[in-house]
Amino acid sequence: MSCSRRTLLKNAVKGCVAASLPVSAFKFLSPAEARAAVGDPAVRWGFLVDTTKCVGCGMCVKACKKENEVPYDAAVTRTWVERYVITRDNKSHVDSPMGARDGFTDQKIDKLEIAPEDIAKAFFVPKLCNQCENPACVQVCPVGATYKTRDGVVLIDRKWCIGCGYCIMACPYGVRFFHPKYKVAEKCNFCYHRITKGMDSACVHACPFGARKIGDLKDENDPVTQVIMNERVAVLKDEYGTKPQVFYIGLDHNVR
Amino acid sequence: MIEHAETIVHGAEWTIKHGFVYPNEFIYWGITIVMYPYMTGLVAGAFVLSSLYHVFGQKDLKDMAKFSLVFSLALLPVAMMPLMMHLQQPLRGIEVLFTPHFTSAIAAFGIVFTTYAIIVLSEIWFVYRKYFVEQSIALKGAVNTGDQVKRVIYNILTLGAYDISEKAVAKDHKAVTLLAAIGIPVACFLHGYAGFIFGSVKANALWMSPLMPVIFIMSAVVSGIALCMLTYIIIMEWKKFKAILAKGRGNETVTVIAGVEMDVMKKASKYLLGFLVAAITLELLDIIFRGYTAMKSWDILREVMFTEDFTKIFILQYGLGNLVPFILLLLPKLTIRRLFVSLALILFGVFMMRWNVVVGGQAFSLSFDGFMHYDLPLIPHNLETYREGLFGALTVAATPFVIFWVINKIVPSLKEV
Numbered sequence: 001m002s003c004s005r006r007t008l009l010k011n012a013v014k015g016c017v018a019a020s021l022p023v024s025a026f027k028f029l030s031p032a033e034a035r036a037a038v039g040d041p042a043v044r045w046g047f048l049v050d051t052t053k054c055v056g057c058g059m060c061v062k063a064c065k066k067e068n069e070v071p072y073d074a075a076v077t078r079t080w081v082e083r084y085v086i087t088r089d090n091k092s093h094v095d096s097p098m099g100a101r102d103g104f105t106d107q108k109i110d111k112l113e114i115a116p117e118d119i120a121k122a123f124f125v126p127k128l129c130n131q132c133e134n135p136a137c138v139q140v141c142p143v144g145a146t147y148k149t150r151d152g153v154v155l156i157d158r159k160w161c162i163g164c165g166y167c168i169m170a171c172p173y174g175v176r177f178f179h180p181k182y183k184v185a186e187k188c189n190f191c192y193h194r195i196t197k198g199m200d201s202a203c204v205h206a207c208p209f210g211a212r213k214i215g216d217l218k219d220e221n222d223p224v225t226q227v228i229m230n231e232r233v234a235v236l237k238d239e240y241g242t243k244p245q246v247f248y249i250g251l252d253h254n255v256r
Numbered sequence: 257m258i259e260h261a262e263t264i265v266h267g268a269e270w271t272i273k274h275g276f277v278y279p280n281e282f283i284y285w286g287i288t289i290v291m292y293p294y295m296t297g298l299v300a301g302a303f304v305l306s307s308l309y310h311v312f313g314q315k316d317l318k319d320m321a322k323f324s325l326v327f328s329l330a331l332l333p334v335a336m337m338p339l340m341m342h343l344q345q346p347l348r349g350i351e352v353l354f355t356p357h358f359t360s361a362i363a364a365f366g367i368v369f370t371t372y373a374i375i376v377l378s379e380i381w382f383v384y385r386k387y388f389v390e391q392s393i394a395l396k397g398a399v400n401t402g403d404q405v406k407r408v409i410y411n412i413l414t415l416g417a418y419d420i421s422e423k424a425v426a427k428d429h430k431a432v433t434l435l436a437a438i439g440i441p442v443a444c445f446l447h448g449y450a451g452f453i454f455g456s457v458k459a460n461a462l463w464m465s466p467l468m469p470v471i472f473i474m475s476a477v478v479s480g481i482a483l484c485m486l487t488y489i490i491i492m493e494w495k496k497f498k499a500i501l502a503k504g505r506g507n508e509t510v511t512v513i514a515g516v517e518m519d520v521m522k523k524a525s526k527y528l529l530g531f532l533v534a535a536i537t538l539e540l541l542d543i544i545f546r547g548y549t550a551m552k553s554w555d556i557l558r559e560v561m562f563t564e565d566f567t568k569i570f571i572l573q574y575g576l577g578n579l580v581p582f583i584l585l586l587l588p589k590l591t592i593r594r595l596f597v598s599l600a601l602i603l604f605g606v607f608m609m610r611w612n613v614v615v616g617g618q619a620f621s622l623s624f625d626g627f628m629h630y631d632l633p634l635i636p637h638n639l640e641t642y643r644e645g646l647f648g649a650l651t652v653a654a655t656p657f658v659i660f661w662v663i664n665k666i667v668p669s670l671k672e673v
Contacts, residue, residue: 003416005427071262080279094276094625110276127278136459142365143348144357162351163344165284166362172459174278174622178266183344239552240458256276256623 039149045190046152046217047201047246048224048233049126053211056081056124058103063206065101067191069181076177077101078188079128079203084254085109087118092254100124125255126212128203129154129175129188130236130244137167137176137187146185152217152245153192158184172240190214217245266344269641270633275626283618283630287611287649288342293450293472294479294610295652296335300447301480302328303376303439308527310379310436317527319520322383323491324484326669329376330660336369338652341643361453372439372446379435381415382428384667388413389420409666447476454613461553461624462560462617467542474535479606481528485521486599489592491670492517514592521595525585532602536578539609556624564619564627569612577605 064079065072080099086092093109104124107113135154138146145160146167161184168176168185179186191201195214199205204212215224227233233247236255248255267282302324308314309321340346356363388410395407417424448469454460455468465471496513503509543561546554561569581598615630633645642648664670 005417008415008417074263074265075268076265076280082276092625094623096276096279099279139359140361140457141357142360142362143351143355145351160348160351160355161345162348164339164342164362165344166360166453168280168284169457170459172622174281177280177282178284178344180265181262183266256625 037150039151039153039196041150042218043151044217045131045195045245046215046224046228047128047131047190048213048215048227048249049246050211050213050249051123051125051252052250053209054081054124054126055209056083056100056104057208058100059206059208060126060203060212061099061101063202064188064191067194067202070186071180072101074180075099076180076186078175078186079126082125082127082256083109083122084125084252085114085122086120086252086254087114088120089118090120094256121252123250123252125248125251126203127173127175127236128246129190130173130242130246131190133243133245134241136170136172136240136242137185140166140170142166149192151196153190153195154187155189155192156185156187158182161185172237172242173244266640270631270644272629272631273621273626274629275621276623277621277626277628278623281621281628283615283628285342285614285618286630286644287615287632287646288338288644288652290607290610290614291338291649291652292335292342293447293454293476293614294607295331295338295656296447296450297472297476297479297606297610298483298656299328299331299335299372299480300443300473300476301478301482302331302484303443303480304477305481305484305524305527307436307440307443310433311440314523317520317524319516320484320488320524323488323669324480325376325380325383326663326667327484327487327656327660328480329380330663331656332373332376333659334652334656337655338649341648341652361449361456364449365453368442368446368449372442375435375439375442379432379439380667381413382431382435385414385417385428386420386425387667389418392418413666444473448473454617457617459622460617461551461557461620463613465542467538471535471538471542474531474538475606475609477531478528478535479603481524481531482599482602482606485524485528486596486603488524489517489521489596489599493592518592521592522590525590525595525598528602529582529585532578532582536574536582553624556620560616560619560627564629565612565616568608569616573605573608573612577601577608581605 058081061077061079061081064070065077068078070076070078075098077099080096082094082096083100083104084092084094093112093114095104095109097104097106131153133152135148138148138154142164143160143162145157145162146154147157148154158179163178163184165178165185168178171187176185176187178184191199191203194201201212201214204214213224215222217225217228219225220229227249228247231249233249234251235244235247236251238244265282267284267286270286271282273281305317306321306325306328309317340349343349352363353366356366358364392407392410392414395403395410398404398407451469451472454463455465457463492513496510496517499507499509499513546557581601584594584598584601587594618628618630620627633641636642636645636647
């Protein structure tokens with residue numbers, strides 16, 4: 001067989017082009033883009049947490065685990081509640097045993113007994129996915145398995161996630177984890193299957209004190225939007241530029 | 257039993273938390289991700305070393321050049337191995353090539369990696385083309401099966417280009433130089449890119465630094481050169497040992513081998529020192545800068561660096577892995593034995609650097625109020641603890657030598673051809 005260098009190179013180039021065309025079709029069929037086309041663009045889901053109303057009962061965590069099939073006894077959870085105790089010497093003590101699934105039944109924080117008279121202030125802070133406007137997790141997913149819907153919720157495609165954990169690393173709020181059963185990234189999605197059918201998120205529904213509320217931020221008349229517009233609310237860790245869409249009433253500077 | 261398995265959280269097995277850590281935080285990136293930049297670094301470093309000869313005409317590295325080029329090829333598939341072992345869904349790994357999501361720093365990995373692989377493969381082809389042709393001619397009419405198989409392999413490897421006239425070989429050399437020249441930035445990119453994967457994670461206070469890619473490149477070159485030198489020493493010592501057995505200690509061949517070995521090593525160690533200085537300078541600059549600017553995260557970072565991980569960072573990495581070999585290499589009257597120790601320490605130092613970046617970056621909670629300790633699984637009791645444990649890492653570390661042994665049978669990198 002004789003083959004001049006020129007012919008070899010020519011054929012090599014032809015072969016590469018021919019091979020890359022069908023492969024590039026996969027790019028056009030990118031699941032991230034296809035899936036992200038779901039959701040009503042006239043809606044922007046947002047969340048309001050009133051920390052002054054939270055008593056740390058953990059009903060929200062229980063309800064969430066059951067609704068979303070997160071193994072009940074696993075340490076991971078889509079939502080959790082943190083307890084903050086600030087003592088008179090200005091030290092902050094924080095804990096969240098089992099994500100507060102069973103509430104806070106022990107007075108001790110991290111095995112430390114704090115005398116009531118030493119406490120300056122104490123409060124609870126529920127946490128969940130912030131469904132960021134600029135989500136770091138979506139940015140870093142190498143295969144586009146996590147995406148933001150048109151109504152602003154970040155979802156995960158369990159059939160496409162490769163389980164690299166890059167999104168878990170990228171989230172500044174620590175809301176992501178590996179699902180113990182499905183072995184893919186997992187996180188809160190505001191109970192997307194419920195809210196898109198006109199129901200409340202499971203945690204909102206379960207909260208006996210109305211500390212959690214979900215609403216449409218594009219609707220000015222939505223009670224959640226009203227509060228965010230007219231009252232003083234804060235978000236968590238805005239320094240990361242993720243533009244979180246979970247707003248807090250009564251957030252303290254000690255909150256992590 | 258099934259219910260029990262469902263409560264096992266990935267990472268919980270080797271993560272020990274203290275202080276306030278968010279419930280979902282675990283050491284998700286363990287030793288496999290330590291091995292990934294380490295192996296990639298070795299690939300890039302080995303290639304850069306070979307290019308120093310091919311592109312910049314550093315004639316003193318001629319003997320090392322061919323060897324490190326082939327060794328770089330042996331290391332190449334291994335750079336991918338720990339990543340695959342780490343994936344929760346390894347069978348879906350190929351999706352990175354099919355549906356790359358280009359805002360992700362990992363998405364282009366497949367492309368950069370493939371480009372680099374093509375460059376390394378073609379460079380080796382041009383270096384060895386003449387040899388392939390010669391072999392296929394020499395083995396013509398071979399009778400035993402082994403030689404016949406060999407001939408088929410060499411025939412295929414020539415890709416039909418049998419012209420070994422002086423003009424054609426000169427063109428090969430030109431192609432090698434060109435490929436090596438393109439290869440240097442690509443190798444640096446491959447590894448700088450690994451640095452970017454970490455450096456761009458804004459949620460991680462330790463990783464986020466624009467210096468990260470550059471630090472990774474420098475330490476990559478250091479580790480790559482060190483590993484090539486180390487392997488070279490072992491091979492030459494083995495040759496010397498065989499020569500001694502065959503011809504006796506005082507024989508001329510033995511002294512010649514020893515002389516060549518020392519000569520090559522002395523020259524290579526100069527380059528090693530240069531890159532080592534650059535790597536340490538950048539790393540120290542990073543720490544000093546963080547301390548001086550003292551951003552919100554500095555309190556917890558300081559705690560990690562100077563208390564939690566002090567031994568790992570300052571004693572094992574900077575002390576034993578950088579300072580000691582640095583002094584050993586600078587002391588006059590360098591011997592092969594001392595060089596060997598220094599090289600092993602340097603390799604260990606770079607490994608510790610990767611460890612302190614990857615695991616150290618997860619040693620503190622995103623809450624800045626708690627710590628996580630990584631308890632490396634030593635004896636595996638299931639697939640998970642094998643993949644993410646010591647034995648998984650050892651498998652990864654041993655593989656390039658096996659691959660090299662195989663490749664070297666077809667492409668002899670240690671003989672004059």
